[in-house]
Amino acid sequence: MENKIIIDSAVSLEHIGGIFQILSKVPQFVEKNAKVSAIEVLPGGLTNYNFKVTVDDVTYAVRVAGPGTHEYLDRPAEKHNAQIMSDIGINAPIIYYDEFYGHQVCKYIDDCITLHIPDFKNNAEYLKKAAKVFRKYHTCGKQFKAEFNIFRECDAYLKILKEKNSPMYEGSDLMLAKVNEIKAAFEKNPQELAPCHNDPLCENWLDDNKDLYLVDWEYSGMNQPMFDVAALVIEADLTAEQEKFFLKEYYGSDINEKQYGLLIINRFLCDALWTYWAILQIATGKSHDEYWPYGQNRHNRAMVLVENGSLDKAIAELNK
Numbered sequence: 001m002e003n004k005i006i007i008d009s010a011v012s013l014e015h016i017g018g019i020f021q022i023l024s025k026v027p028q029f030v031e032k033n034a035k036v037s038a039i040e041v042l043p044g045g046l047t048n049y050n051f052k053v054t055v056d057d058v059t060y061a062v063r064v065a066g067p068g069t070h071e072y073l074d075r076p077a078e079k080h081n082a083q084i085m086s087d088i089g090i091n092a093p094i095i096y097y098d099e100f101y102g103h104q105v106c107k108y109i110d111d112c113i114t115l116h117i118p119d120f121k122n123n124a125e126y127l128k129k130a131a132k133v134f135r136k137y138h139t140c141g142k143q144f145k146a147e148f149n150i151f152r153e154c155d156a157y158l159k160i161l162k163e164k165n166s167p168m169y170e171g172s173d174l175m176l177a178k179v180n181e182i183k184a185a186f187e188k189n190p191q192e193l194a195p196c197h198n199d200p201l202c203e204n205w206l207d208d209n210k211d212l213y214l215v216d217w218e219y220s221g222m223n224q225p226m227f228d229v230a231a232l233v234i235e236a237d238l239t240a241e242q243e244k245f246f247l248k249e250y251y252g253s254d255i256n257e258k259q260y261g262l263l264i265i266n267r268f269l270c271d272a273l274w275t276y277w278a279i280l281q282i283a284t285g286k287s288h289d290e291y292w293p294y295g296q297n298r299h300n301r302a303m304v305l306v307e308n309g310s311l312d313k314a315i316a317e318l319n320k
Contacts, residue, residue, distance in 0.1 A: 008040040015049055018064045022103045026096040029055060043114050043203060046281075046294075047218070052108055059110065060095060063216070065102035068284040072156065073218050075102040077146035081195065082217040084142050090133060092206070092215050102218060112208040120202055120236035124245065129212045130205065130232060131249035138194040138225040148198045148221030150269050151183045157276040164283045169275065169299045178306055179272050182265055185318050191262075196223035201235040230266035234301070261314030268311050271302035 007016065019039060023029055034056045042050040042061060049064040065075075076099045085091035096105040120126050158176075161168070169175075197204075198219040206213040229250055233243045247255050247263060278295025282288050305311040 003035050003037070005036055006038045010041045011039055011051065015051070015064055018049075018103075019051060019053060019062055022062060022064065022096070022098070022105065023053070023055065025098065025103075026105055028095070032056065048102070048216075059108035061092060061106045061108045061215075063102075063104040063106075065098070065104075069218075070101050071284070072160070072280070073102060074146050074221075075099050075218075077144070078102065078218045078220060080145040081220040084144070084195070085137060085214070085217060085220075088137065088140055088142075089211065090137050090214055091217060092213060106215070109206050109208050109213060112206040112213070115202050115205040115207060117202050117236055119205075119207075120232070121238065121242070126205075126207075126212075127236075127238075127242070127246045128249050130200075131246060133212050133214055134200075134225065134228055134232075134250060135252075138196070138228070140195060142195055144195045144220060144222045146221040147193065148196060148219060148223040148227075150223070150227065150273060151179065153273055154179055154276055157273075157280050161276065161279055161283060166279050166283045168279065169296060171299070171303055174306065175272055175275070175299065175302060178268065178311060182269060182315060185265075185315050189318055191224040191226075193222040194225045196220065196225060196228050198223055198227060198231065200228055200232045202232075224262075224266070226262045226266045227270060230263050231270050233263065234267055234270055258317050258320070261317040264305060264310050264314040265318065268302050268305050271298045275299040275302065 011019075016039065020036070023034070023036065028034075036053060036055055037057070038052075038054040040052045042052050047066045047069055049066070051062045051064070053060050053062045079094075079097045079099055082091050082097070082104075083094055086094050091106075092109055093107040094104065095107060098104070115126065120130070197214055197217060198221065199216065200214060204214055204216050206215060229247065233246060238246060243263065244255065244260065247260065251259065275295045275298040278291045278298060281291040
């Protein structure tokens, strides 16, 4: 019987070739002479390209790693960390992982939906569930292979940007000064590290009506847990009332000024990091029109915390 393949028209020829090349590296597919019957685009993803691929009537999530990402991402560490999260039921089961480029094949979670901003912003139950997921892996006692040190990450990005003579946003000197001020505060007041995702944007959450999964662990590493919480607060565009509700759900109790201050500090750090990341995408050949406004929004939001005094208040609370 002729093997017909249904391919989403949004899938480029380049990605079709990439998908088949990745699948050809999966031992179980090669052994069975497996057949592909469908390829469709999965939503989300700024760094990579994600697809739902049906192989021998079984669905898989295939990630084609973004060009050049192996230059600044620790792919072997991601493989190690993501497997730990799969083992404890947080991440989707991993079928294949390319340790150099970061291409990945996971078992597709059947009957799942990809979450978006309105799901978290308009449904408190998702905030409660996400808080429990965070607590589960933040307190799992496992050790990730790498440390996600926000300050080293920023330094690494800035080093590349300086080498490439990349333009920066107005006010970038003040942003960097505040990053360094926070670094000094953390050196004075060290924070306990735990396994962290570090990029829990809304589209990285999947709901199958039984469990909530968090996928794409390429930025994962040991970090202070509040960075994860702050990242989702930002990505879901939560109000001040919602972020305090989320924080209470995470801690399982009322919060104090220092705990809330840590959230503010990590909100700033998160936006600063992704500001530099956005410029780096342009420097490595991606669309200026797409990534420059994205980075500008990140930069502006971070600087609001400077302008309204909340960041300085949080740093002062940390230093008490």
